[in-house]
Amino acid sequence: MKFDLLEKRSSRRDILRGSVTLAGSAFLAHLFPAPLLRAYAAAPSVAPSAPDLLAYMRDWFNTFPMETQQLADNVTMFDGPGGAVVVLNGPDGKFVVDSFVAPAWPRLKEALDGLGNAPVQYLIDSHWHFDHTDNNAHFHAAGATVLAHQNTKKRMSEPHDLPVLLRAPNGVLIGLHFDPSPAEALPQETFSDSYKLQANGETIALQHVPAAHTDTDIYVHFQNVNVIQMADLFFNGMYPYIDPGTGGKITGVIAAAAKILSLADNDTKIVAGHGPLGNKSDLTKFRDMLVTARDRVEKLKSAGKSAQEAVADKPFADLDPVWGKGIINGDQFVQIVYLTL
Numbered sequence: 001m002k003f004d005l006l007e008k009r010s011s012r013r014d015i016l017r018g019s020v021t022l023a024g025s026a027f028l029a030h031l032f033p034a035p036l037l038r039a040y041a042a043a044p045s046v047a048p049s050a051p052d053l054l055a056y057m058r059d060w061f062n063t064f065p066m067e068t069q070q071l072a073d074n075v076t077m078f079d080g081p082g083g084a085v086v087v088l089n090g091p092d093g094k095f096v097v098d099s100f101v102a103p104a105w106p107r108l109k110e111a112l113d114g115l116g117n118a119p120v121q122y123l124i125d126s127h128w129h130f131d132h133t134d135n136n137a138h139f140h141a142a143g144a145t146v147l148a149h150q151n152t153k154k155r156m157s158e159p160h161d162l163p164v165l166l167r168a169p170n171g172v173l174i175g176l177h178f179d180p181s182p183a184e185a186l187p188q189e190t191f192s193d194s195y196k197l198q199a200n201g202e203t204i205a206l207q208h209v210p211a212a213h214t215d216t217d218i219y220v221h222f223q224n225v226n227v228i229q230m231a232d233l234f235f236n237g238m239y240p241y242i243d244p245g246t247g248g249k250i251t252g253v254i255a256a257a258a259k260i261l262s263l264a265d266n267d268t269k270i271v272a273g274h275g276p277l278g279n280k281s282d283l284t285k286f287r288d289m290l291v292t293a294r295d296r297v298e299k300l301k302s303a304g305k306s307a308q309e310a311v312a313d314k315p316f317a318d319l320d321p322v323w324g325k326g327i328i329n330g331d332q333f334v335q336i337v338y339l340t341l
């Protein structure tokens with residue numbers, strides 16, 4: 001089943017009025033992509049006909065298995081139900097980055113408890129998207145301080161309609177609507193540029209980047225153990241989602257990749273928001289692909305072509321066999337690049 005990305009907006013009523021039968025994996029994955037290709041196998045084959053789409057997506061993400069990977073003696077990655085969660089653990093407590101979707105909370109809590117009795121001191125949000133921030137309130141209720149870039153708090157405080165919509169085969173437009181988050185889900189501490197935490201013998205450096213995947217993104221550098229968590233600034237091995245509705249810019253994603261490449265060495269573990277754990281070589285390939293994609297679409301756009309005409313030109317035909325097999329296909333990525341130039 002195939003869906004086209006459109007530039008038009010649609011009201012939530014239009015969205016929910018639609019009686020649409022969808023292939024869940026194809027439809028949902030290119031809104032908020034799944035961590036790994038294997039996730040497709042776990043996706044339900046049919047979505048509800050008049051769904052509360054956001055609730056459905058939460059449940060769908062929660063069908064993913066959670067995998068554990070040790071990145072260093074005191075740093076653990078949990079990967080699965082929405083992004084990748086990284087935990088620094090030790091006598092000073094736990095410091096957690098990102099939090100999966102809400103229905104995954106019991107599994108995440110169990111996994112965190114399994115690391116030891118130390119309380120979670122801080123939960124850090126990499127950006128505002130719900131598959132990374134959904135358990136803010138749970139963490140705060142358990143005593144943690146939620147820390148994020150100031151734009152994350154701003155975006156979570158506002159309503160958003162996803163401007164890149166999908167057209168189902170029957171012609172109905174579908175999109176996502178986000179209500180403002182309740183007060184208890186908002187970050188308690190924010191910063192404007194950078195922030196440093198010292199704990200458990202580690203230095204955690206948080207750095208905002210100019211508009212990239214969204215305008216809320218930070219990367220998290222665990223400096224002593226040589227781990228950099230890029231979250232959704234990096235989709236390892238696949239075309240990325242870039243959010244035109246909250247300030248996403250492809251040039252910003254390229255700049256973020258270049259910045260991390262300047263910090264990384266050949267041993268640096270680079271945590272992607274979606275896709276397997278990466279390294280400098282993976283990130284270099286990702287950056288090079290983005291530069292090629294940006295240049296080609298920029299040329300078409302400056303020649304006066306519409307997004308649909310740019311898609312029809314198939315500018316990524318040679319890239320698709322490598323990058324288009326994951327979450328976003330080549331046609332969709334042409335439109336994402338076009339909208340985020």
Ligand SMILES: [Zn+2]
Pocket residue numbers: 127129213232
């Ligand atoms: Zn995201």
